[in-house]
Amino acid sequence: MLLLFVLRQRRQIRELSHHQDRATESAKTPAAGAGNRGTAKADVGSDVLFATLSHELRTPLNGLLGIVQILNEEREDEDFVAIEGCARHMLAVISTLVNHSKIQAEWDDLPEYREWVSPFEMFEQIKRHLDFRAGLRGLNIKLVHQDKRLRLRGDYDHLRNIVENTILGSLEAISLVEIPSDRKTLTVSWEASDGEVRVSVYNPLEIFSDDRREQIRTAGGLTTGERLPRIKMEYLYWSVASMLLEKYGGALFSKVHPVEGGVTTLLSFEMEQMQASPSEKLPVGGLSLESENRQPKSVKQLPFKLSILVAEDDPVARSLMASVLKHMGQESHFATNGREVLDLVSQSKTFDLILMDIDMPIMDGLSASIALRNGEAGELGTQIPIVAVTAFNTLSDESRFKKAGMNYFLPKPVKLQHLRDVLLEVVRSE
Known part of the structure; x- marks a missing residue:
């Protein structure tokens, strides 16, 4: 029912956003403030600065992660897994800051590359990427797929960032004071029909904030030139997801679960769809990646030489x-x-x-x-x-x-x- 409820809420959310923007011109949102982002010199400078920062930090991280992955294949070790997990946490933060700046600077002409994307494989990739991060917060990620054959016509990077940043925000909004000894389940489900895509993220450990929407709006309008108090990372994650959702006529909505506790976050957006022919090849971003039954570790030496x-x-x-x-x-x-x-x-x-x-x-x-x-x-x-x-x-x-x-x-x-x-x-x- 919650997935259906977001459809009714989406229009109200967007109307409320536009109304609040007109009432308070200085509080820029992804929708109303978007047109001004591309003309702000500070934002353009931020985009260049963060792109340079991203490149310079990713290069040494590439060496670190490469060495750790080789060592972990030679001898599986929890310490190696932890090092890789910490490094990928750093990458998520870097990518979010860079993309936040890029969206602000290039809103009116944001690059978009449309292709047919398998949401099944995309969600599976996101799960693998975030499993370690979720485990640190006492959670296992469970995916509920509509099917394997559906394809969405959109930009893979945009789709992945919408979903991944939503989940990352949910993980960051967990209190670290007391992590449960028995892991709980973070459930991510998706379905699509009639050009509408709906995603639900239920996190039983997430703490809901009454000013969450206001904080997301504030994070979406931040630039490096402003002197403001430190903002929590979850709001930056959610602001990137929200800004990209606006490009696809979508919205993000969250509410406390009335019985179980925790928070359910709902996404709804518009996207062209089709059913693919049955195939073991699941194209994502131009690549055919691992199949569902593949072992987590493949052989070290490949059976050919290029x-x-x-x-x-x-x-x-x-x-x-x-x-x-x-x-x-x-x-x-x-x-x-x-x-x-x-x-x-x-x-x-x-x-x-x-x-x-x-x-x-x-x-x-x-x-x-x-x-x-x-x-x-x-x-x-x-x-x-x-x-x-x-x-x-x-x-x-x-x-x-x-x-x-x-x-x-x-x-x-x-x-x-x-x-x-x-x-x-x-x-x-x-």
Whole structure:
């Protein structure tokens, strides 16, 4: 019933937001203040600042997580899991700040790359990503899917950020004074019909705040130039989700569960839908990722050897990638800029794949990819699979990479499992 209730509430919420904006012009919301974000110099500066900050922090985190993942595969250890979990917590905070700034600065022209997305696989990925974080707060995540065949026509990054930030906000809104010894269940369910998508997040441990909506509105209008008291992280998570929901005619609504306690958060938004043909391949963001019955750990050595060209200007990152690919039994070659990539590809006919960094001197990864696809390095360059491997990972960056002719996208820090997925996909495609 709650999922149906949000439909009735959504219009009231949006009307209330517009009414409050007219009454208090200084309190900007995602809807009413959106048009002014793109013209604010401070917001544009913040966008550049946070994008730079994201890149510089993700690069060393990539090394840290790569080493931890290798060690954990050699010898499973709770300490390694904890280190990886803490690092991914840092990444979630970085991504939220960067995306918050990007939405403010580019609201009127926010990048959007529409494709058919499997919500089943998207929710499964989000669950895997947040399982450790939920466990620290005494929760297990349970997913309730409508089906596996439904596809949504939208921007994968936008959809993932809407759902993931909603759940992250719910996790942050748990009191850490006393974590229960017996884990409770955080239930996430979704359904879609007639162009409407509805998501419910029930957290039995979440603490509801009476001024929650006001705090979300305040967080949505923050810029780095304002001197305001520290705002709780859950409101920043929810503000990003709320701002993106506005792009899809949606709203976020929360209420205390009248019997069990805790809080139910409801999302409702509009999106084109279709039913896919039955298939084991579940496309997400251009990749076919792991199936439902897959084991959590795959073999260390892959049953094939590819000749892989790695374009990376950072020496630490090159050393790490060499270790990772050796760990997987692959052959690696290296270039430090896009111009070297063109030279090596034109001289060799043996490369099976390019792992392309984006931010490189002389020629960046995007320019190099476009040149390869235009035939400037010969026939091989027009066909060889290219993987964008980059610490620049803000909303819809993936669309820029695809338009440049890149086939896959791996954000730094790269998860070993996702790198294996790409290598397996390349072999299957051939």
